Amino acid sequence: MAAGVAVVALSRSSLLTSVALVFAGAGWTSSVTLFNVGVQLAAPRWVAGRALAAYQASAGGIAVGSWIWGSTANAVGVKGALLSSSAALLASVTLGFWMRMPRISGAVEQALDPLADPEVRLPLTARSGPIVVELEYRVDPKRARLFYAVMQQVQLSRQRNGGYGWSIARDIADPELWTERFHCPTWLDYLRQRTRSTDAERMLHQRANEFQIGPEPVRIRRMLERPIGSVRWKDETPDRSITDHPPVAGPGSGP
Numbered sequence: 001m002a003a004g005v006a007v008v009a010l011s012r013s014s015l016l017t018s019v020a021l022v023f024a025g026a027g028w029t030s031s032v033t034l035f036n037v038g039v040q041l042a043a044p045r046w047v048a049g050r051a052l053a054a055y056q057a058s059a060g061g062i063a064v065g066s067w068i069w070g071s072t073a074n075a076v077g078v079k080g081a082l083l084s085s086s087a088a089l090l091a092s093v094t095l096g097f098w099m100r101m102p103r104i105s106g107a108v109e110q111a112l113d114p115l116a117d118p119e120v121r122l123p124l125t126a127r128s129g130p131i132v133v134e135l136e137y138r139v140d141p142k143r144a145r146l147f148y149a150v151m152q153q154v155q156l157s158r159q160r161n162g163g164y165g166w167s168i169a170r171d172i173a174d175p176e177l178w179t180e181r182f183h184c185p186t187w188l189d190y191l192r193q194r195t196r197s198t199d200a201e202r203m204l205h206q207r208a209n210e211f212q213i214g215p216e217p218v219r220i221r222r223m224l225e226r227p228i229g230s231v232r233w234k235d236e237t238p239d240r241s242i243t244d245h246p247p248v249a250g251p252g253s254g255p
Contacts, residue, residue, distance in 0.1 A: 001023075001024050001027030001028055001031065001089055002027075002086045002087075002089035002090045003020075003023065003086070004020045004021065004022075004023040004024030004025075004027060005020075005024055005082055005085050005086040005089065006082070006083060006086040007020035008020045008021060008024065008082055009078075009079050009082035009083045009086065010079075010083075035055070036052070036055070038101045039051055039052055039055045040052055042101060044196065044197075044198055046192075046195065046196050047196075069081055069085060072084060118222050122224060124187045124224070125187070126186065126187060126188035127186050127187070127188070128186060128187040128224060129184065129185050129186035129187055129189070129190075129224070129225070130183045130184065130185055130186070130224075130225045131183065131184040131185075131186065131187055131189070131190045131222060131223070131224060131225070132181065132182075132183055132221075132222070132223040132224075132225050133163075133181070133182055133183070133184065133190070133220065133221070133222055133223075134179055134180070134181045134220065134221040134223070135179070135180040135181075135218055135219070135220045135221075136177060136178070136179050136218065136219040136220075136221075137177075137178045137179075137180070137208070137209075137211060137212055137218055138176045138177060138178075138212055138213050138214050138216070139176060139178055139211045139212070139213065140176070140211075140213055141175050141176060143211060144170075144175075146211075147178065147208075147211045148168070150204070150207055150208050150211070151168050151178075151180065151208060153204055154180070154204060154205065154208050155168070157197070157201045157204060157205070158182050158193075160201075161192075161193040161196045161197070161201075162184060162185065162189050162192070162193055163182040163183065163184055163193065164182065164183050164184075164185075165181075165182055165183040166180075166181070166182040167180075167181050167182070168180050168181075169181070176213070183225070187224075190222070
């Protein structure tokens with residue numbers, strides 16, 4: 001595109017100018033297309049729409065650029081403005097050396113929780129909740145401070161994905177045992193949370209799991225919190241949440 005703009009600035013032939021404009025337009029179109037595709041592939045599936053919208057909002061820079069180059073043309077002439085534009089385009093290529101697009105290494109949308117899929121034996125619906133999640137880690141006491149620092153970052157990740165009431169506790173009778181606890185508003189919110197981790201968050205969760213010592217993996221409990229008054233007094237009383245909505249199973253669980 002820079003070469004095409006430079007040729008347009010220096011050309012005295014209508015045919016050469018027309019050919020240069022074709023190449024400049026092709027460069028512009030391919031760049032915009034590649035950036036659009038790159039933004040969508042680099043973003044997790046659940047946030048791709050918002051990422052693309054944020055990228056397209058930068059198109060407002062075209063209006064600013066129009067004003068800048070119009071003012072430049074008034075100051076140094078059309079030829080000078082086009083040559084300056086060509087030089088700026090060539091210089092912008094160097095930005096790619098330290099502001100690179102993220103590498104795409106597989107399906108970003110498969111951002112699943114590294115923990116085992118939930119086993120469901122209760123007739124849960126999408127609106128069943130709150131859901132209480134507890135994870136038990138066994139950590140070498142010598143690495144306790146480092147583990148605690150990592151879990152502070154895990155807290156931000158849980159909260160970003162909709163968790164609340166997060167806490168981390170250490171067993172006073174068993175110093176190796178740590179319990180992470182947080183809530184999700186509903187069962188559907190929890191299932192969504194399991195698919196909304198970014199690459200950085202998956203690496204963070206994996207790092208937390210690597211503190212686990214012993215042959216057993218990190219133990220996880222998923223519980224349906226039952227506030228006072230939420231349980232039916234009689235078995236024959238219909239549960240509207242179940243009769244109005246079919247049960248929702250977790251990923252990997254049976255029908």
